[in-house]
Structure formats: structure tokens, C-alpha cells
Amino acid sequence: MPELFYDDDADLSVIQGRSVAVLGYGSQGHAHALSLRDSGVDVRVGLPEGSKSRVKAENEGLRVLTPAEACAEADVIVVLAPDPAQRSLYAEAIEPNLNDGDALIFGHGFNIRYGYVKPPAGVDVGMIAPKGPGHLVRREYVEGRGVPVLVAVEQDATGNAWPLALSYAKAIGGLRAGGIKTTFTEETETDLFGEQAVLCGGASQLIMYGFETLTEAGYQPEVAYFEVLHELKLIVDLMYEGGIAKQRWSVSDTAEYGDYVSGPRVIDPRVKENMQAVLADIQNGAFAERFIADQDAGAPEFKKLRAEGEVHPIETTGRELRKLMAWVKSADDDYTEGTAAR
Ligand SMILES: NC(=O)C1=CN([C@@H]2O[C@H](COP(=O)(O)OP(=O)(O)OC[C@H]3O[C@@H](n4cnc5c(N)ncnc54)[C@H](OP(=O)(O)O)[C@@H]3O)[C@@H](O)[C@H]2O)C=CC1
Numbered sequence: 476m477p478e479l480f481y482d483d484d485a486d487l488s489v490i491q492g493r494s495v496a497v498l499g500y501g502s503q504g505h506a507h508a509l510s511l512r513d514s515g516v517d518v519r520v521g522l523p524e525g526s527k528s529r530v531k532a533e534n535e536g537l538r539v540l541t542p543a544e545a546c547a548e549a550d551v552i553v554v555l556a557p558d559p560a561q562r563s564l565y566a567e568a569i570e571p572n573l574n575d576g577d578a579l580i581f582g583h584g585f586n587i588r589y590g591y592v593k594p595p596a597g598v599d600v601g602m603i604a605p606k607g608p609g610h611l612v613r614r615e616y617v618e619g620r621g622v623p624v625l626v627a628v629e630q631d632a633t634g635n636a637w638p639l640a641l642s643y644a645k646a647i648g649g650l651r652a653g654g655i656k657t658t659f660t661e662e663t664e665t666d667l668f669g670e671q672a673v674l675c676g677g678a679s680q681l682i683m684y685g686f687e688t689l690t691e692a693g694y695q696p697e698v699a700y701f702e703v704l705h706e707l708k709l710i711v712d713l714m715y716e717g718g719i720a721k722q723r724w725s726v727s728d729t730a731e732y733g734d735y736v737s738g739p740r741v742i743d744p745r746v747k748e749n750m751q752a753v754l755a756d757i758q759n760g761a762f763a764e765r766f767i768a769d770q771d772a773g774a775p776e777f778k779k780l781r782a783e784g785e786v787h788p789i790e791t792t793g794r795e796l797r798k799l800m801a802w803v804k805s806a807d808d809d810y811t812e813g814t815a816a817r
Pocket residue numbers: 498499500501502503504521522523525526527528529542554555556557558560564582583604605606607608609610
């Protein structure tokens with residue numbers, strides 16, 4: 476059995492007794508900073524001069540400093556800038572302001588697992604990794620619920636790293652849903668695998684192939700969009716509520732039989748072999764090396780792939796259809812449709 480933690484296993488006063496700097500105010504950063512504040516924690520946000528996120532944090536009444544100033548004030552430093560930015564952020568703003576007894580908290584283990592950040596021995600190093608997008612981490616907290624978290628301690632210099640990590644996890648609502656004890660290595664490798672093979676890469680590719688198959692066979696793009704993208708959310712909601720079995724319970728017998736006989740034709744054993752190859756590249760560091768090399772070069776591959784993705788016909792079809800479904804857009808984020816948003 477995994478070691479599981481819920482609200483009763485954590486003492487909120489531990490994090491309430493510390494000074495916290497949240498570096499970054501994006502998907503996770505805004506969620507952590509706002510929920511920490513609402514949980515009675517002394518929090519400030521660290522963002523570079525000229526950062527476009529500054530005004531968003533200030534509009535929420537948060538104190539915004541430069542990353543170095545925020546780190547100098549704080550004894551708990553939360554690293555929620557994008558993964559490829561964390562190496563230089565650590566060298567320039569965090570490391571010079573670290574004192575023995577301070578704590579470094581991550582939302583994902585990438586930079587520790589692959590050795591881009593090497594904290595000194597006198598500092599606690601922990602991770603609270605939500606198993607969901609940051610905007611939903613905040614939405615769930617506000618609704619009185621939570622997104623599950625993975626919790627790890629890489630370095631327990633003070634002997635207090637676990638109570639601190641659990642207290643932090645409680646403050647952002649994670650222990651309402653449950654926390655699982657893990658390691659930086661397990662979190663990093665499973666998280667990268669999940670997002671590449673299933674949640675983001677696998678699902679997006681499956682949807683695009685489904686859309687292309689239908690439209691290339693002459694069916695209307697709008698019908699294809701509703702069939703393979705819009706309805707997927709409704710199907711996945713049933714899986715979320717009751718596993719694959721609840722989805723199979725709710726759909727027609729025709730759909731359930733088709734699931735059994737055609738699912739394995741589409742996602743055949745070669746797909747599992749491909750997944751194993753993706754996992755191997757995560758474990759041996761090849762993916763991390765490729766990603767960081769591209770980022771260090773100004774992200775030419777990343778930008779090209781992003782631009783290609785945004786003009787796929789399923790996206791242009793979807794943008795038009797969603798205009799007629801105002802309720803589909805969430806009111807609590809500032810996402811803007813289309814290339815201009817980047
Ligand atoms: N996205 C998610 O839901 C999840 C993310 N994580 C992890 O959380 C961490 C943060 O990811 P995510 O929230 O996606 O990140 P985002 O890409 O959303 O972070 C962008 C934010 O970081 C700021 N930023 C950029 N560079 C710096 C810097 N050098 N110093 C300080 N702030 C900076 C940006 O400012 P500006 O506005 O000026 O660009 C913006 O506020 C990562 O480790 C990620 O793996 C874990 C679970 C889920």
C-alpha cells in the first residue's frame with residue numbers, strides 16, 4: 476500500500492509559521508500563491524522586473540518582488556517558474572540567498588532528477604506535485620475541494636522537512652483529495668511519461684488522427700470535432716467518476732462492444748512498445764537533454780511544433796464551434812484562443 480496523507484495528517488501552523496516566496500505566477504504559481512495566502516500563510520511572489528505576470532499578482536493584492544528580493548526575505552522558496560528557466564533562476568536568485576535551515580519546494584522533480592539544480596546540504600528540499608493543471612488546482616481549492624498531490628522529500632536537513640511538506644500540501648488543498656508519498660525520481664519519470672504518452676501527447680495525437688480519418692473520408696469537420704474532441708471530455712468525466720467501468724456502463728451496448736473489439740485494433744501492442752521506448756528516453760535522460768538543448772538554443776523546435784499544432788484543421792474548426800458555446804469557456808483563466816495568445 477502507498478503511504479497516503481489527508482488533512483488530519485498535516486499541521487497547517489507549520490507553513491503558517493514560515494515566510495514563503497513563490498517564484499513564478501503562471502499555471503501553478505498563481506494557484507499556490509493565492510491558496511497559500513487564503514490559508515493564512517505569509518506569501519510574496521518573485522517575478523523579474525518587466526514580467527507580464529506582475530500586474531496579475533498585484534491585482535490579487537499579493538506583494539511582488541524580484542526573485543532575488545523574494546528569496547532574501549523568505550525561508551521557504553517555492554520554485555514554480557517553467558522547468559527550463561529553473562536552472563538559471565536557481566543560480567542567479569535562489570542560491571545566493573539560501574541559508575542553512577531554509578526549504579526549497581518544487582512542483583515537479585525535473586531539475587533535481589536530471590541534476591540541473593544541486594541544493595546545498597543544509598537546506599530542506601521537498602516537492603508537492605499536483606496531479607492536475609494549475610488552474611484547476613486553484614478552482615478546486617476555491618470550491619472547497621482539492622487536486623491530489625505527490626509529496627517527496629529529497630533532503631531533510633532540519634529533520635522538519637516532512638511536516639513542512641505536508642503542511643504546504645494541506646495549505647493548497649492537496650490533502651483534501653489525498654497526498655501520496657513518492658520520490659523525485661518516481662514523480663519525474665511517471666509525470667513525464669503520463670503527459671507524453673497518455674494525457675497530452677497520446678490523447679492529442681489520438682484525437683487528431685480520429686479527426687483526420689473522418690474528414691479525409693468526406694465527413695463534415697464540425698461533426699468530426701464534436702465526435703472525437705468535444706464528447707471526449709464527457710466520456711472522460713465518467714471515467715474520472717467511476718473508472719473505465721462507469722464509462723462502459725453509461726454508453727450503449729453497441730459502443731461497449733465496439734470498445735472491446737476495435738479499441739485493441741487501433742491501440743495495438745505496437746503502441747505499448749512505443750510507450751516503452753518513450754519511457755526509456757525519460758529514464759535515460761535523452762528526453763530531458765533534447766528539451767533543454769532546444770530551450771537553450773531559443774526553442775526553435777518547440778516554437779515550430781507549437782505553431783504547426785495551432786493551425787491543425789481541428790483547431791480552426793473548434794474555435795468557430797466554441798464561439799457558439801459560451802459556457803464551455805471557463806471564467807477563471809485568461810486563456811485567449813489562437814496563435815496571438817503566445
Ligand atoms: N502547468 C501545470 O499545471 C503543472 C506544472 N507543474 C510544474 O510546476 C512548475 C511550474 O510550471 P507552470 O505553472 O506550468 O509554469 P508556467 O509556464 O505557467 O510559468 C510561467 C510563470 O513563470 C514566470 N517566469 C518565467 N521565467 C521566470 C523566472 N526566471 N523567474 C521567475 N518567474 C519566471 C512567468 O512570468 P511571465 O508572465 O513574465 O512570463 C509566469 O509567471 C514546473 O516545474 C512544472 O513542471 C506541475 C504540475 C502541473
